[in-house]
Amino acid sequence: MVFKKNYTIRGIFLLLLLLVALIIPLIIRSNQYNVLLVTTVLLYGVMATAWNIIGGLAGQLDLASFAYLGLGAFTSGTLLIRYNLTPWVGMILGGLIAVGFALLIGIPLFRFRIREVWYALTTCALVEILKVAFTMWEEIGGPVERYLPYYRGSFYHMRFSSYVPYYYLILSLLLITLRLNYKISKTKLGYYLKALGEDEYAAEVLGVNTRSCKLKALVYYSFIIGVIGAIYANMYGYIHPSFFNGQESIKVAILGIVGGRGITYGPLLAALLLVGIQEFLRASMGGEVSGLYLVIYAIILVVVVLFKPKGIATILQDIYPKILPKEAKKKDV
């Protein structure tokens, strides 16, 4: 009975959040720029949540998110330009290409036991490698933007006349990613990942096949980011090697860390707060003083990391027992 009541209060709360998320674009629809901003925030939310699988649960500091995003974008975009293939299929193919690349890199990386810092730096270098490679590969990439064929409001080409459908598309992906994240953290794989994230040697000694666990996490992560990449390309309407952005990849990982590694809703919370603040500052003061919004953003980032090293999601975990002391107590038992 108690459990049920607990469940309903949380359920109502989540339902309210979802309702707010669903209504937001309808309220600000008159200004498409604002819809784009909100969509960007959500986009980072999905990426950081997906990153949580490899970075938060498995403790592998992956800095290659925009490599997978770029691969997804280029796969879907090129198929659309060359063969007029609908992005709805290209999206899946983009995800698969990203997975293929992740496996190509991940298998030797994990086989040679590259860990921690060196894993982070390798993945960071990968983004730059792909950027240069796609700039030099004139058939697919090249230094000039390739525009996707323009159809206003064509469902087949995933081109809509406003940003609102993209918002809902990314919102649904966010829900799927959150659900997946939660599911994984409750399965055997999730516990294995948490164990090896804490101490890889200990997990190995206890019989966890760390290599295959890490690979599984990498596959989930790269597939989601690859799919996001295809949507990203269609939202902006072009593909360009600058999609392989090392700086932004680091940002995604930072969101995951600041949000709270391994906490399902942590990265999303960090994305909503930090990217929200950044985009708000950029929109309000970017035109007057270039760079000032980044200074403020960087200071907020450093302060948050210094004072909440376990993640800002832990603030909520601290508050929860204070608001509902009875339920938190029952939950512990």
Place this chain on the structure above:
Amino acid sequence: MEIVIQNLFNGILMGCIYALIALGLSLIFGVMNVVNFAHGDFVMLSMYFTFWIGSIWGIDIVLTPLITFPLLFIFGIVIYYGLINRTLREHYTIQIAVTVGLMTFLRAITQLVWHAQPRAISYSFIQGSIQFAGYVIALSRLTSATISLIIIGCISFFLNNTWPGRTIRATSDDLDAASLMGVDFTKTYALAFGLGSSLTAIAGGLLMTFQQVDPTMGLRFGLLSWCILALAGLGSITGLLISGLMVGIGESIAMSFWDPRARSLVIYLIFILVLWLRPRGIFGRK
């Protein structure tokens, strides 16, 4: 053939400066195991300082490290006590998050102060070039490489023959044993961090003699010095110098024989291959 030799010269001269930058990173990472993502942005910052001092006071670029060296040393110590010291006990991802925050901050502040367009100073008394058996060598690069070598030699002497240098090496070998012998590790760490960042002041000044600076170049220098560090492994300055030369030569050859855009591609590919095949580096100790 002549082009190959010319490229070798250029690569070697560049490699000396790269080794100097990587030496700073090696001090920081080797001693306190802190991953400094902002190292490349320290180089960028000192290049801007050089530009500022050079263009406001008209001091020649080669002499600016006399001012920027202490400046960056103090900067490094402030950063150490303000940020790094607080996160030493945390998970390594937290240290990375803090240094990434620092990196973003430095990039933003330079963009704010000096705007996004590239900056360069044109005058220095080492401008021009010398002819040597039919090969052209830019005087600025030759001087920069020589100064880098001298500084690397000085640091090597400092680490081997002086008391503070020995404490740095002892702390890097075994923190607990060094602490038991009465080494104050906080001060040693601060010294290593300050020294590591002040080395970028010299490198930045030298780079300014033939390059321009813009706020986004930090990540490239950062990854480059990590690549040299991966090649060299920890604990060997000679290894670091050789790795720097290898990277410099590889970059120079790739630029003229393959594609000018391929310079970073070659460096990163070397980086990944070395990590796969020899994770402790070619000259690594452990």
